[in-house]
Amino acid sequence: MDIHVNGEKRELSNDIQTIYDLLNHYKLADKKIIVELNADIVDSSQHIETLIQDGDRVELVHFVGGG
Amino acid sequence: MEGGHQKLERYSRQILFEGIGEEGQRKLQTKHVLIVGAGALGTGNAEVLTRSGVGRITIVDRDYVERSNLQRQQLYTERDAIDRIPKAIAAQKRLREINPTVEVNGKIVDVTVEEIDQLVSDVDLVIDATDNFDIRFLINDSAQKHRIPWIYGGCVSSYGLSFTIIPGETPCLNCLLETIPLGGATCDTVGVISPAVQMVVAYQTVEAMKILVEDFESVRWKLVSFDLWNNEQSAIDVSGLKKKDCPSCGESPSYPYLSYENQTKTAVLCGRNTVQIRPPKKVDRDLHVLVTQLEKQGGNIEQNPFLVTYHYEDRRVVFFKDGRVLIHGMKDIVEAKKIYHQLLG
Numbered sequence: 148m149d150i151h152v153n154g155e156k157r158e159l160s161n162d163i164q165t166i167y168d169l170l171n172h173y174k175l176a177d178k179k180i181i182v183e184l185n186a187d188i189v190d191s192s193q194h195i196e197t198l199i200q201d202g203d204r205v206e207l208v209h210f211v212g213g214g
Numbered sequence: 215m216e217g218g219h220q221k222l223e224r225y226s227r228q229i230l231f232e233g234i235g236e237e238g239q240r241k242l243q244t245k246h247v248l249i250v251g252a253g254a255l256g257t258g259n260a261e262v263l264t265r266s267g268v269g270r271i272t273i274v275d276r277d278y279v280e281r282s283n284l285q286r287q288q289l290y291t292e293r294d295a296i297d298r299i300p301k302a303i304a305a306q307k308r309l310r311e312i313n314p315t316v317e318v319n320g321k322i323v324d325v326t327v328e329e330i331d332q333l334v335s336d337v338d339l340v341i342d343a344t345d346n347f348d349i350r351f352l353i354n355d356s357a358q359k360h361r362i363p364w365i366y367g368g369c370v371s372s373y374g375l376s377f378t379i380i381p382g383e384t385p386c387l388n389c390l391l392e393t394i395p396l397g398g399a400t401c402d403t404v405g406v407i408s409p410a411v412q413m414v415v416a417y418q419t420v421e422a423m424k425i426l427v428e429d430f431e432s433v434r435w436k437l438v439s440f441d442l443w444n445n446e447q448s449a450i451d452v453s454g455l456k457k458k459d460c461p462s463c464g465e466s467p468s469y470p471y472l473s474y475e476n477q478t479k480t481a482v483l484c485g486r487n488t489v490q491i492r493p494p495k496k497v498d499r500d501l502h503v504l505v506t507q508l509e510k511q512g513g514n515i516e517q518n519p520f521l522v523t524y525h526y527e528d529r530r531v532v533f534f535k536d537g538r539v540l541i542h543g544m545k546d547i548v549e550a551k552k553i554y555h556q557l558l559g
């Protein structure tokens with residue numbers, strides 16, 4: 148499956164089916180994160196059930212403390 | 215002070231820029247900015263704003279310069295690290311050299327509930343250059359209470375992000391995060407590269423300029439992030455996340471982080487393998503008396519006008535005038551408190 152993550156085209160294994168899988172793949176599942184799927188924010192309670200599909204555009208912004 | 219002609223020369227390129235112009239430049243010179251933290255983001259922000267001719271800059275920090283800072287904390291030199299100069303002092307000195315027409319004040323302060331309101335109340339803008347979310351939630355509440363805009367910035371490894379929070383307009387940090395994030399990547403475990411710092415600084419300072427020249431139309435409303443090493447960037451419209459019942463910015467705010475119960479006196483510092491202990495009440499420690507006291511216990515003592523460093527066995531303990539003590543080489547708060555009481559009785 149090909150999707151765009153933060154503007155870059157990424158080829159993902161077909162095991163990745165949901166937003167939650169994607170966050171795990173990027174090791175972001177335990178982070179404070181805002182997820183946008185095709186220009187709509189996906190509430191964190193919906194990450195597990197929200198499916199991603201070929202051609203989707205996902206934006207992931209996680210919060211970090213360093214400075 | 216510089217005469218009008220010299221002033222125009224110093225800021226000529228910025229005045230030629232149509233977003234600022236002469237009027238914008240005049241506005242900049244009437245404004246007061248608080249920068250919380252004088253680490254990587256703090257020194258970067260402070261240098262840009264000082265060069266740009268903001269009227270007054272207050273920069274606060276609780277720490278002193280160490281060699282591991284020099285790779286990215288742009289106002290400091292080898293000498294500052296050797297002498298363990300407090301960052302607020304070293305930054306103030308360098309910023310005044312860069313632009314003597316700006317009123318720069320460096321303050322050695324560990325910002326907590328006690329300090330935040332006083333610091334925030336008379337500024338036009340707050341720049342977040344801190345390294346932890348405890349203090350960001352404090353800034354968030356205080357900025358809402360005083361209706362002052364503030365600009366969040368964070369970075370780690372080659373990643374960074376920023377968001378501008380304008381009371382009454384945008385969601386606040388509490389709307390976006392709901393709770394203070396625990397743990398997560400900090401500066402010691404994955405490191406950070408200077409370009410990531412500079413990118414966040416660019417995002418923060420350009421928003422600062424827009425706000426200070428009162429061009430609110432041009433403010434970036436989106437949450438931006440980037441990963442410079444992996445060539446990623448992102449901008450998300452988060453305006454829908456503003457919550458009417460937010461305890462910090464909602465219709466009947468309680469500013470939960472400004473209550474004394476929510477604050478910690480002892481903290482493990484980010485990436486430092488260091489425990490900081492604050493006395494329950496603020497003290498004005500007489501460093502000479504302290505040195506006399508420490509001399510009786512043996513060990514090696516170093517001193518500058520701002521702090522005393524005490525080496526004992528394999529430990530390094532640093533005492534500040536405001537009563538704070540940093541115990542290096544440990545993350546165990548209980549053990550640190552034991553040493554603190556051993557040394558100070």
Ligand SMILES: [Zn+2]
Pocket residue numbers: 385386387388389390456457460461462463464
């Ligand atoms: Zn809020």
